[in-house]
Every structure is written in structure tokens, then in C-alpha cells.
Amino acid sequence: MLVMYGGNMVEYGTATEIFEQPKMPYTMGLLESLPRLDQAGSRLIPIDGQPPNLLRMPPGCAFAPRCRYRMPICDRPVPLYDFGGGHVARCFLYEKSAEGQKPIPAENAPMIPDSAVAASETIA
Numbered sequence: 073m074l075v076m077y078g079g080n081m082v083e084y085g086t087a088t089e090i091f092e093q094p095k096m097p098y099t100m101g102l103l104e105s106l107p108r109l110d111q112a113g114s115r116l117i118p119i120d121g122q123p124p125n126l127l128r129m130p131p132g133c134a135f136a137p138r139c140r141y142r143m144p145i146c147d148r149p150v151p152l153y154d155f156g157g158g159h160v161a162r163c164f165l166y167e168k169s170a171e172g173q174k175p176i177p178a179e180n181a182p183m184i185p186d187s188a189v190a191a192s193e194t195i196a
């Protein structure tokens with residue numbers, strides 16, 4: 073299975089790996105928002121926020137404005153982390169140098185400077 077967000081692959085693995093051990097918070101959110109036939113009356117948990125505007129992408133992780141685990145390091149480009157067996161995910165939760173960084177509220181995610189937005193709209 074391949075999970076995409078903001079036009080990029082954020083997680084890849086077998087169906088068992090993705091459903092039983094999701095690594096990326098967007099994948100986790102997707103699974104939490106699935107209807108469960110085995111749990112009567114259970115409520116779906118939506119992912120707060122909106123998908124990114126592809127012309128106004130954040131500088132680091134595209135999911136940062138919606139992520140409950142966002143850390144300062146998430147403003148950098150996110151590498152792929154390898155969990156073995158072909159399971160990979162793009163998330164700083166698995167970065168050793170991020171250990172100890174406290175999650176910061178998603179509503180404080182950085183916005184693209186107006187000058188950068190104006191430039192991208194000029195190009196488009």
C-alpha cells in the first residue's frame with residue numbers, strides 16, 4: 073500500500089504493516105477515520121484541518137499544520153525512514169536527533185511568507 077499526502081509518498085508497506093503498524097500520523101489518522109463494522113456505535117475520528125494548498129506548501133512536512141505530534145524539526149524537509157521489509161515512512165518521529173523535542177500545537181505551524189506565496193502565484 074502507498075499512502076500519499078500533499079502530492080508526495082508519506083508511507084509505503086504491505087497492507088498488514090500499514091493497517092497494523094502505521095508509522096506516519098496521517099496514515100494513523102486515515103485509519104482512525106475508517107468505519108468499523110466490528111464496533112457497533114463507534115464514532116469516526118476525523119483529521120482536523122484541511123489538505124494543503126499545493127501552491128502554499130509548508131517548508132517541511134506538508135502534514136505539519138494538522139499533526140498532533142509536530143515538533144520544531146518538522147519544519148525541515150522530511151527524509152524517508154526504513155522500518156525493514158520494505159516498510160518506509162516520511163516522519164521525524166523516528167529521527168534520533170528529534171528525541172526530546174516537545175510536540176508543538178498544530179495551529180502554530182509556520183505559514184509560508186506572503187512574499188513566497190505571491191511569487192508562486194506569479195509563476196502559476
Ligand code: SF4
Nearest residue numbers: 133136139146163164
Ligand atoms: S514529520 Fe512531524 S509534522 Fe510531519 S507527520 Fe511526522 S511528526 Fe507530524
